[in-house]
Amino acid sequence: MLTKPAFGRLRVGVVQFPGSNCDDDCLDVLRRHYEMDASKIWHQETSLPKLDALILPGGFSFGDYLRSGALAARAPIMESIKSFAARGGRILGICNGFQILTESGLLPGALLHNSSQKFICTHTKIKSPQGPVLKIPIAHAEGRFWIDEEGLRRLDDLDLIAYRYCADDGRVSVEVNPNGSVANIAGVYSKDKKILGMMPHPERATDMLMGGSSDGITVLNDFLQRI
Amino acid sequence: MSSIAFPKMTQRVTKPPLINVADKDQLSALLKRHKISTDEFDKILSATGRAPTLAELGVFSAMWSEHCSYKSSRIHLRRFPTKGPKVVVGPGENAGVVELEGDLCVAFKMESHNHPSFIEPYQGAATGVGGILRDVFCMGARPVANLNCLRFGARSHHKTPTLVAGVVKGIGDYGNCVGIPTVGGSVSFDETYNGNCLVNAMTVGLIHKNKIFKGYATGIGNLVVYVGSATGRDGIHGATMASDSFEDTAGASKTTIQVGDPFAEKLLMEATLEVLEKGLVVGIQDMGAAGLTSSSFEMAGRAGNGVYINLDHVPTRSANMTAYEIMLSESQERMLMVIEPGKWTELQGVLKKWQLSHAVIGEVTDTGRMQIDAKGVLEIDLPVAPLTDEAPVYERRMALRRSACDESSPLKKLRERLSSDSGYALDLYKKMIVDVGSKKQIIQQFDRHVGGKTVFDSERGGAAVIWIRSRDTTHKPFLGLAITAGCNERRVKNSPLIGASEAVRDCARAIIAAGGLPIAVTDCLNFGNAEDAEVMREFSDSVDGIAEACQQLGTPVVSGNVSLYNATGATSIFPTPMIGMVGKMDDVRKAVPATVESGQDLLICTITARSAGNSSLAASLAAKNANISPIEGAITAIDWMEEKKSHEAIYSLQKSGYLVAARAAGEGGIGLAAFKMAVNSVRLGASLEILTSDVSEFFGEGATAFLVAIKPENLRAARNIAEQSQVSLKSAATISRLGQLEANRRFGVIKTCFGPISTEDLLASFEAFMPVGTT
């Protein structure tokens, strides 16, 4: 496992679309916690600087009009992001970032309106197959992960389900599914596991003062460590 | 090209048609539609020196409207204390600004959007949030928190469910998208609001003292720039112009509802903050109520200059818009900027980056007049001052409301029944709990965490706590804000003077309970018909009550808003002076929550000033739920000496580190406050036992200042500390971990002197707070 200063040498870019609103929050964690020299990348850029990883932050890119993430997924910068991915670059999409990744086909499935039909902001517990139960908040209106049965089987077989919503004790059940996601899925990996998309906001749980959880650091460490 | 000179209109094709003042019938219809009195029209004539054009009449109507001119309230508002060592910008600007630490300041304001929200709850509430955000960011402040105070009619009223669903979704969708956390507020239901719901939105932003921008159209020859969404026929003020003889010029259009576009707002906010940071503008103001009219007149008025505008350059969304329509449109997400010509190119660069339409539409002149051309016609040519500083001011008639004859008898009966009939008391207690309700269904629709600064939000009850958390190292690293807003309208109805003071005091208590130091106040004064003498007396008394409390607490009023005519037929709403307060937190790590979140054993104690007034059932939540109108019964004036002692006690207790939780005792007496404090631990399986058996203490409001939760072993020490401030600290309830016997219960139990309560059902009704409705 890399140590904090080693993380600090990573070059991570945070992509800013019009309507992104967690870009500064992500940058803040990278700079404050990891002491990285992270920077924003404007959506109209057509090439990326030299980077180790990219974060697509949360927010309402292009107002979430059409479908959330849909218009951003077709923005000029996405071509370079796709080639970055093709070269094996690491990408983390959080909330709206996750929606952009599914809309652009970089991740499987789709994110639909919550089954409650309402925006939901709450603390959830999530869990990776082997990892501990983590307390991370969500805040979205379109976070219901959907994929057809075959797709779900593939995710399962290839171990690509990154996080599921679970109870305090780690059990996965419908009662703790906040948005109606298939199989309580909160986050998934791409086939090569280099791209991660998740609805919960790890950057909003990086200090005990923020709603009493710093579990987001575990999520970010895990992502950065794979670089 | 590094600068641009505005192309002036040189050739005017025709003269504008003037209103025919000789046709008395037509004139009076026109004036009625514009809500202009004959006296006011005489003033218009003497200001213009001729008959006005239709567009000019529209401008007068808008600028002299209650909303823009504060004509009925102005003489009263002067009584507010507005100065203080921390005040940087007081009332009169887009938002008030107070110093937090060093150069770091807080800008904040509250504003009403009651009427539009009643007509179209979703868009009404959404555009209300948009408007208040612009008021704050157009000064250069970055918004860090939103709050909202809502009042709806009775839960059982047929309109209520749709209004609640629409308003809450509207607030959420707008604030969430712009990315400002909604961290607090207040909400209640009462039949007084059946025909007039209240939607008051508040925004708090951070700003540096030397980077505060104001709405001044200074510098002759500077350019007037329009920025943001195109203008449509949205929410055009006053009546539509269907007057026969003016059909040709007025375009006889229908006004359409205002639709908010939070995406456009987010872009406008980023662009505005960037433009201000780069110092590219001299003056700036958002186009809020009365749109281009109020922004241009007010900017000119403040600077004592004139402005020339050519409306042909204004980006419009609809075809063939008339001068009248463009000037009075309330299309959302628009800003008016005044810039030096040399800054145009750089400004354009920023605006293009944020995809905002923009146009130079005029320039600052030395005429002291507003001159507006459209399609070759000088549609408006008016002196600025009569519309701004010299707008009419009224001293409306006032009369004291006659009070009910035998004030105390229903209350006496209630007290007796509560003391003798424990089944009734228990039922009333449960009713109160359900009436107040968990706000979960509302607050879950609000993003409370975006920005990464939220320490306590509505989830923990009480005041919200925001951690400044900037990269700027000139202030303390854990510096923060405590913010709260609300008002207990039943108590104001009971006594406007005392009730309004209490609203300020209760905000201060919430902030102090969280560990903050109150700094300043904003308000939103929602009242009924200003031409009803009793309403005006309520208004005046409320102003005095707020003024008194602000004086006592050292928290000046730095911004605010008045909403009159919240009335249906002859019935006005309860006087509802909503108060928003901002406090300073030196160290957010020491913030004290208002709720207990764990199953540990704790004592809940009351903090009561020794000579505090008696607990009173008058206008209390108990009375409301027993269907006793708040007009009956009396509340006692605040003893500020004693009040301050209780504040001192809380500060000392905080320093000692004994406080696990603290909250203002507020509405619903000790019974409700203890429930609110413990409900989350009851959910986790702990039990709450309320020890108080005195009905007045249990249900009554007024005597107890705070409730604090401490570890049982600290009781004695805590009591000593309280006594040093000459207040008493008494245990009133216990929270205990579940015992063996109750281990398989899902929730803990609540025990009261009236008997135990089955929490399963109670919590279900408590959480089923919102009347179900669709948007």
Add this chain to the structure above:
Amino acid sequence: MDFEVLVQLKAEVLDPEARAIKDTLIAHGTTSIQSITIAKRYVVSIENNDPHPEEKIKKIADKYLANPVSQTYSIKRLGE
């Protein structure tokens, strides 16, 4: 019996979504788009033995599907 209910914003009411889609399409280089409007299309299927299906669908549209303040609607019976 199937009815189509088309619900649309009143003319001249701002539709920020339609505008954003149009602007983005143009910004991404799609040419010759004149306008985009968006409506919601409900297909409500009512049992054949209902005595007054037309009245019923009108009531549903009025009360549940359209907001009279900002929207208009039209009803069409879909081919058998």
Add this chain to the structure above:
Amino acid sequence: MDFEVLVQLKAEVLDPEARAIKDTLIAHGTTSIQSITIAKRYVVSIENNDPHPEEKIKKIADKYLANPVSQTYSIKRLGE
């Protein structure tokens, strides 16, 4: 030239909005409702002098208006 693009969730994807409306109607006593489906209807107007309007609208629908993972769409040219 106006085209209608109807975009709808795939049949196997739950539409909570349609379900909620149906449930509400039934709860409020409206009988004989068999089903409700919802689609989004875009009307895209393309300049008359565009050489390949059909191709263009297909591309817009494919690329923007519908998400192939969860939605289907249909295109219809609207009467002159």
